[in-house]
Amino acid sequence: MDAELVQAIVSEVREQDIVQMAVDVVDIPSPTGEELEMGRYMRRALEGIGLRVAWQEVEPGRANVVGTLEGSGRGKSLMFNGHMDTSNSGKETFLTGIGYKPHAVIRDGMIYGLGIYNMKGALVCYTEAVRAIQRAGLRPKGDVVIAAVVGEIEKTQYGEEHIGAQYRGYGAGTHYLVTHGASADMCILGEPTDMQLVLGHCGSLWARLSTHGPYRHTGFTRGHEMESSIRRMHDVLSAVYDWMPTWRKQAAYGGEAGIANVGCIQGGYPWRASRTPERTDAYIDLRVPPTMPMAEARRAVESLVSDLRHRFPDAGIESEIYVTVPGSEIPGDH
Numbered sequence: 001m002d003a004e005l006v007q008a009i010v011s012e013v014r015e016q017d018i019v020q021m022a023v024d025v026v027d028i029p030s031p032t033g034e035e036l037e038m039g040r041y042m043r044r045a046l047e048g049i050g051l052r053v054a055w056q057e058v059e060p061g062r063a064n065v066v067g068t069l070e071g072s073g074r075g076k077s078l079m080f081n082g083h084m085d086t087s088n089s090g091k092e093t094f095l096t097g098i099g100y101k102p103h104a105v106i107r108d109g110m111i112y113g114l115g116i117y118n119m120k121g122a123l124v125c126y127t128e129a130v131r132a133i134q135r136a137g138l139r140p141k142g143d144v145v146i147a148a149v150v151g152e153i154e155k156t157q158y159g160e161e162h163i164g165a166q167y168r169g170y171g172a173g174t175h176y177l178v179t180h181g182a183s184a185d186m187c188i189l190g191e192p193t194d195m196q197l198v199l200g201h202c203g204s205l206w207a208r209l210s211t212h213g214p215y216r217h218t219g220f221t222r223g224h225e226m227e228s229s230i231r232r233m234h235d236v237l238s239a240v241y242d243w244m245p246t247w248r249k250q251a252a253y254g255g256e257a258g259i260a261n262v263g264c265i266q267g268g269y270p271w272r273a274s275r276t277p278e279r280t281d282a283y284i285d286l287r288v289p290p291t292m293p294m295a296e297a298r299r300a301v302e303s304l305v306s307d308l309r310h311r312f313p314d315a316g317i318e319s320e321i322y323v324t325v326p327g328s329e330i331p332g333d334h
Contacts, residue, residue, distance in 0.1 A: 005138075012135035018128050019111065021045065025120040026104035026113035031089040033165030035150040038084040039063045042123065042148040049131050051146070058150055058176045062165060065148040066182050069130050075141025079184035080126040081174065083152030086115040122190025123148055145184055149173030154204070156323050170325060200254065200329030203288040205297045205321060206263075208281055209305070211236055212316030215278040229280040230267050232315040236308055237262065237282055243304055250300060253289030261285045290327030298324070 030038035039055075039062075046053050046067030056064040071077070088095055090102040098105045104113040111121075126146045133140065151172030157163045191198075213229035225231060244260045251258025267280030288297045298321060305319045 008136045009129075009132050009138065012132040013128060014131070017131065018124055019106070021124045021127065022111050022116060022121060023104040023106070023113075025124060026102060026111070026116050029090060029102040030084050030086055030115065031166065032085040032151055032153045032155050032169045033062065033167070035084045036061050036063070038120075039065050039148065039150070042067075042084065045127055046146060046148075049127065049134065051130070054181070056176060056180055056182075058173055059165060059168075062150045062173075064150060064173050064177050064182075066177070067130075067146045069133070069140065069144040071140045071142040071144070073141075076185035077143040077145060077183075078140075079145040079147055079182070079187040080122075080129075081147045081149065081177075081187055081189050082119050082123040082126065083149050083173065084120070084123070085150060085153050085169065086120075087118060087153050088114060090114050117192050119191055125190060142185070145182065147174075147177055147182055149177055156206070158322060170323065199332060199334070200290050201327050202253065202259070202290065203294065203325045203327035204323060205286045205288050205294070205301065205325075206323035207284045207286070207301050208318075208320045208322060209233075209236065209240070209284065209308070210279055210281050210316075210318040211312075212279050212318075213276060216276045218274045218276075221276060227314075228276040229278060229316075230276070232312065233265070233267065233280040233282060236312055236315060236317065237265075239308055239311060240282070240284065240304070243307075247286060247300065251287065251289050251292060251297075253291060258289065259287040288325075288327055290329040292327075294324050294326050 025038065025041065028038045028041055042065040043053055043055060046065065051067035051069055054066040054068075056066060058064060086102075088100055090100060092100065098112045099117070100114055102114045104111060104116070123146070130144060130146065133144070151169045152174065153169040155167050155169035157167040211229045211232040213227045213232055214224070216224065221228070240262070247260050248257040261284070262282055263285050264283040265281070268277035269275065286297060286301070288294060301319070301321060305317065308315075309317050
């Protein structure tokens with residue numbers, strides 16, 4: 001890279017503009033499914049710096065915003081992609097820190113607030129980078145695209161209870177983006193990576209395991225305690241945890257062991273604890289390395305379930321795979 005060219009651009013970066021925009025976007029609540037106001041802000045911001053802006057309505061009340069700085073037509077295009085939704089809503093009572101609220105706080109040279117880290121701060125930096133290029137009087141050879149997308153956070157619709165826009169995440173906006181005209185030769189995601197260049201990204205497989213047992217009043221459980229679906233799940237989960245080292249070895253990537261997590265357990269009725277539940281569910285998250293085909297990950301889960309059914313024939317084990325998001329990677333010399 002031309003050192004003088006780099007300095008010409010960097011010298012046009014304005015800290016005050018970065019801070020002001022960062023405060024603005026943090027102050028706009030935008031949990032998954034409620035990104036509309038954040039989208040409107042991004043449209044004004046990108047139009048304000050002279051970009052050609054497209055508004056992609058993914059569904060009512062949710063839209064991607066795509067701004068393009070047109071190049072001279074003689075180079076490759078580069079997209080900066082970032083999601084507008086936040087992992088939390090700011091209303092969670094168990095998240096009390098200032099970093100979990102949609103209200104920006106500047107303290108000791110740092111900006112705190114919901115979404116600044118993941119990943120509204122990146123959208124701010126993309127915008128200021130393009131401003132700096134323009135202030136320097138430069139025109140890239142290829143297009144520079146800023147894509148602010150909805151629905152990236154790891155959430156999914158499931159069953160009849162968890163439905164609606166607030167659950168339609170896990171890349172919903174970017175899936176729409178790339179099938180509706182937005183493309184580029186290269187793309188950079190400004191996700192929080194502790195300032196490390198990350199060339200590979202694991203995918204995910206989410207699976208449900210269920211055990212069954214008789215629905216029985218507490219007064220009639222004497223001698224049948226081991227038949228409860230909750231007690232049976234206790235044994236099944238112990239076996240799952242025993243299996244996890246096998247997965248960690250199988251799913252190793254980049255010199256690091258694979259990752260697995262039991263993310264949720266459901267069973268019974270809190271308003272009627274005098275009954276043994278007929279079903280208990282456990283939900284498992286497996287991180288799938290980009291070098292592993294999703295079919296191989298599915299087979300690993302199917303093998304686990306088959307083994308569990310053999311070991312616990314009376315548990316009535318059922319299973320379901322309900323999320324499969326493949327990983328990706330690019331060569332180190334790209």
